[in-house]
């Protein structure tokens with residue numbers, strides 16, 4: 001029989017190189033992140049499956065389709081399922097994205113492992129987002145989440161910042177419909193939705209002092225076209241910017257599992273060149289980078305939850 005392992009709070013603290021609060025330690029315990037190691041044959045099969053996707057030129061395949069404008073309607077349709085569920089059931093759980101992976105393996109510490117509990121990658125992803133919110137956005141007066149989709153990270157942010165105004169921005173209109181329902185149903189009364197496109201930011205949006213900006217697996221969708229958004233941030237001068245996104249430069253090109261992850265980022269046209277551009281801006285004295293680190297967690301194809309924290313000067 002295969003041995004079962006569990007990711008405990010100390011493991012998370014080790015990969016994050018940061019202590020977890022009592023609340024997050026308890027949350028981690030509650031998630032019961034059990035997994036087992038895979039055999040070398042299963043690892044070979046995994047590598048083969050990823051290579052087949054990397055060399056698959058059928059861009060209609062869900063796992064190989066590049067990000068960009070062509071996907072707007074897909075996002076609308078996806079979030080519409082959440083909207084309908086929310087309208088019918090009025091339950092916060094209906095906001096969880098309905099794209100659970102069909103794949104049964106995930107990334108953990110540069111290995112591929114088999115989770116033994118459902119929605120393992122979603123759970124660990126939320127734990128990391130909560131950690132980032134608790135550490136970097138807990139004193140913001142307003143939290144803006146760009147590419148928020150159904151806004152479920154913002155709703156959890158309330159736990160770590162009881163008084164902040166929450167603003168969820170996304171290019172889909174359905175996201176704003178969902179946020180309207182959240183507010184009308186009394187799930188959270190201090191939340192507002194705004195339409196926002198990373199490619200054409202609305203510079204008329206008011207950003208009060210002491211605001212915090214957040215993106216989670218959202219800026220990933222712009223490839224190398226992040227300049228307009230950066231211009232927006234530099235102009236609006238939030239107190240802090242927190243990104244949990246796939247970042248090539250934080251992975252290790254010489255490690256096979258990392259290398260496959262990076263190749264997959266490129267295949268999907270995920271965020272590219274963002275961290276080097278931030279370094280350049282820092283050298284020019286325009287911004288200060290507080291943190292850039294990988295988190296050693298991810299889904300089937302990628303380790304996509306790297307953290308970058310910075311602020312405009």
Ligand SMILES: C[S@@+](CC[C@H](N)C(=O)[O-])C[C@H]1O[C@@H](n2cnc3c(N)ncnc32)[C@H](O)[C@@H]1O
Pocket residue numbers: 075097146147148149150153169170171172196197198199215216217218219221222
């Ligand atoms: C992978 S989902 C992530 C949603 C949410 N942040 C989460 O962590 O579950 C990507 C989100 O980015 C939004 N998005 C993609 N391209 C965008 C763009 N150009 N401008 C604004 N939002 C965009 C999509 O509509 C979607 O809600």
